[in-house]
Amino acid sequence: MGSFPGPAFKPQNSVVAWIDQRLPIFSLVHGALGPGYGAPRNLNYMWNFGSLAGLCLVIQLLTGIVLAMHYTPHVDMAFDSVERIMRDVNNGAMIRYMHANGASFFFIAVYIHIFRGLYYGSYKAPREILWMLGVVIMLLMMATAFMGYVLPWGQMSFWGAQVITNLFSAIPIVGEDIVTLLWGGFSVDNPTLNRFFSLHYLLPFVIVGVVILHIWALHIPGSNNPTGVDVKTKADVIPFHPYYTIKDVFGIFVFLTVFCLFLFYAPNAMGHPDNYIPANSMVTPSSIVPEWYFLPFYAILRSVTFDILIIDAKLGGVLAMFASIGVLFVLPWLDGSKVRSMKYRPTTRMFFVIFLIDVVILTWVGAQKPDLVILGSEDGFALRAVHLGQISTAYYFAYFLVITPLLSRREKTLPVPESIMASVTKS
Known part of the structure; x- marks a missing residue:
């Protein structure tokens, strides 16, 4: 059973009422994120990471658009253009570090969000589509992050692209064609960089689209909760606003505090020093490793x-x-237990x-x-x-x-x- 809806939206302002009658955007927000959405009354702070992932997505979009204004996607100028952003663009170093560290914090939020879903059985019926859309978002994030890591055109960027794209050559029959398509030629070179820059700019907007579907799919059955028990009466729910919006605001404050500690005091802690060396196809780094969020895979x-x-x-x-x-x-079909939450397993x-x-x-x-x-x-x-x-x-x-x-x-x-x-x- 889905969550019980809260009170209907009744605008007090005549201008808001006029707009909402013709384009019900305010009613949509009221029903999805405001008092009109009834959420289970027992959600804990583990449910904050969905909104934190959304915040990270906004940070990545805004900083990425600014960086794209100053970046030059050419193998002879890419590294120098990143250095120029760091040195000459107003607040360029901070914007670039926000984008680089924002990717890591985006993955931290999403991974915790996924592990929370695993623990509390959020992938079980009737939330299978919701879960699969979440996995699609993670895949899109991985593709976007990999292509973005190539753009600075440092040593780790170049050799990371060389190693990862070469993996597709293992696929029988079509593997070599896929690699050639990714490279835009017969080696990692300028066409590769241009393709990766174009896709890195495009995919975040695709992620936004899938996130909208993800939220839409969430509001059909309603949120899961720590007990894994379905909502049965109005006593089981409370309005999302103000009870969970204030909880999210507190979570955002804590999250941004930790984010700023890394941003201002350890901006390179989650990066690799070899990427501050210009790409050189004649010198192989002693150890080629991807970013930390790819390491398990x-x-x-x-x-x-x-x-x-x-x-x-x-x-x-x-x-x-x-x-x-x-x-x-396929996890929703592998787990046949009727009890969702691991609290009772x-x-x-x-x-x-x-x-x-x-x-x-x-x-x-x-x-x-x-x-x-x-x-x-x-x-x-x-x-x-x-x-x-x-x-x-x-x-x-x-x-x-x-x-x-x-x-x-x-x-x-x-x-x-x-x-x-x-x-x-x-x-």
Whole structure:
């Protein structure tokens, strides 16, 4: 059941009433984000990260538009144009650092938003489309972030583009054609930079469109909540405004405080120093690593070091990397439990905590050289980073494809509250 609607919009201002009668934009905002939207009364601060992700998207759009005014998408001038932005454009350094760090904070907000959805079962019926639209947003973010990382045309930008685009050559039959299409030629060069700049500017507006669909899909069944219990009566809901708008404002204040600490005191903490060296196709960096938000998937890619039947290791790694995201699309059908929230699924919660640790390990492994010795010695038996990545990758897929389906059908759950209001009064 969806949330109960609040009071209808009744404009007090005659101008607002005249506009709303012809273009009901105020009624739309009132029903989607104002008193007209009844949200479950037990939402906690984990539900703040949806609005925080929206704030990050706005920051990226505004700073990106300003940066595009001063950037030159040409291999001979791109690096220098970024340096000019940093040195000569009014507040250019701050705008560029806002954009660069904003990407990292955007991914932090979205990843927490996704893990919250996993924990509280927000992907279950009737919210499957809502969940899948969220995964589409994450994919679009990844494509946009990768193309944006290439634009400064530093060493890590150039070689990152070289490595990642070359992965598509592993796809049988069409792989080479896809790489040529991405490059715009036969190597990473000026046409590649122009294509990436064009798509990097376009995709954020596509993300805005999908976000609108995401919010639309949210308001059909209404928000999930920590108990996972459907809204049943008007007592289960409260108006979104002012109760949750003030909660979001507090969350935004805390979020911006942390963001500004990085922006003003550690603007390069989440970047790579090699990207302050101009791109040079004749000098390969000692270690090519993507941005931190790609590291878990990069570790999964590198964990496949062996052929699987007729699939060679390179293609196997590419398939594993894409499957690690693709499995999220089918998660609503893998989890057959009728109880949404892991608050009432103790065994599943235990495996979920292990899954979180596993993702952290994959992130660390993705930043290391594959032959790094973790345990043992170079001469004898040694547990290397690639081996740890293989173990973590195995658990990653086992969690979704084996553990979740089995537990959802066999686990004995705790008693679930009869209603949202009952859980609130009990607590």
